Amino acid sequence: MLDDFMVRAALAGLGVVLAAAPLGCFVVWRRMAFFGAATAHAAVLGVALSLALSISVFAGVLAVALLMAIVVNVLTDRGYAMDTLLGVLAHAALAFGLVAVSFITDVRIDLMAYLFGDILAVGRYDLAIIWGGAGLVVVLMLWRWQALLTATVSEDLAYAEGYNPRQEGLILTIALAIIIAVAIKVVGVLLITALLIIPAAAARPFSTTPERMAAGAALVGIAAVITGLFGSWHLDTPTGATIVCSATLLFVLLNAASIVKHRSDAH
Numbered sequence: 001m002l003d004d005f006m007v008r009a010a011l012a013g014l015g016v017v018l019a020a021a022p023l024g025c026f027v028v029w030r031r032m033a034f035f036g037a038a039t040a041h042a043a044v045l046g047v048a049l050s051l052a053l054s055i056s057v058f059a060g061v062l063a064v065a066l067l068m069a070i071v072v073n074v075l076t077d078r079g080y081a082m083d084t085l086l087g088v089l090a091h092a093a094l095a096f097g098l099v100a101v102s103f104i105t106d107v108r109i110d111l112m113a114y115l116f117g118d119i120l121a122v123g124r125y126d127l128a129i130i131w132g133g134a135g136l137v138v139v140l141m142l143w144r145w146q147a148l149l150t151a152t153v154s155e156d157l158a159y160a161e162g163y164n165p166r167q168e169g170l171i172l173t174i175a176l177a178i179i180i181a182v183a184i185k186v187v188g189v190l191l192i193t194a195l196l197i198i199p200a201a202a203a204r205p206f207s208t209t210p211e212r213m214a215a216g217a218a219l220v221g222i223a224a225v226i227t228g229l230f231g232s233w234h235l236d237t238p239t240g241a242t243i244v245c246s247a248t249l250l251f252v253l254l255n256a257a258s259i260v261k262h263r264s265d266a267h
Helices: 005-029 033-053 057-077 082-103 110-116 124-153 155-160 167-184 190-205 210-235 238-267
Strands: none
Touching: 005 033, 005 124, 005 190, 005 210, 033 057, 033 082, 033 110, 033 167, 033 190, 057 082, 057 167, 110 210, 124 155, 124 167, 155 167, 167 190, 190 210, 190 238, 210 238
16 A cells, blocks of 8 residues: 555655644744744755765754754843844755755755655655654653643743743754654645644634644644645645645635634624
């Protein structure tokens, strides 16, 4: 069954969104969208280092993403404005990564596959990496769910409940770095932030609890992957981008349905 490239593509996409969508809820709640984008852009530098050192792309991207997060946390504590800092680091890492890639002449590089993903080329090894990383993120989310929620609502409340907000933020950062590293094959570094944010934002209008929003985001993500794959197959369009387009259309439809529902309830 896994010899069918469409089946492998579907499994890869589902593996990513099942972890990325619930994690994206915290990105939305904490307003970390720019942080996610900055970390994703840094992944290009990780790809270049991986190819130069002949190591796993997953390991290189994960290392650079974690380093990016640590640098941001350290410099923010020293008084730098978060949005300015992320803007500088994101574009600097992307530029240095692109320049570094240009120096690698002994390895053939499909840069577009890393920037926008190549889900149809996912192999068995890639599936193992994707599901292993996604499974680790899901376990982290389940293990620290209450602590992460409390720290997201209020740092003072977190301290009162016996949680360390900085530690929870670090766990969230690690989970984000893992997702970016495993998703680079699916949608690429330029589109992974969309899979984090759009399903969570789409599920928000119909969610009454954080748990329902996380579950709803996962369902939206699954629907986006399935419709995106079929849409790409029939329309002959880039698969990663089509998946994101499907998620966006679901976001528009669900928000429109929410507006109609509120207006009908008001009358």
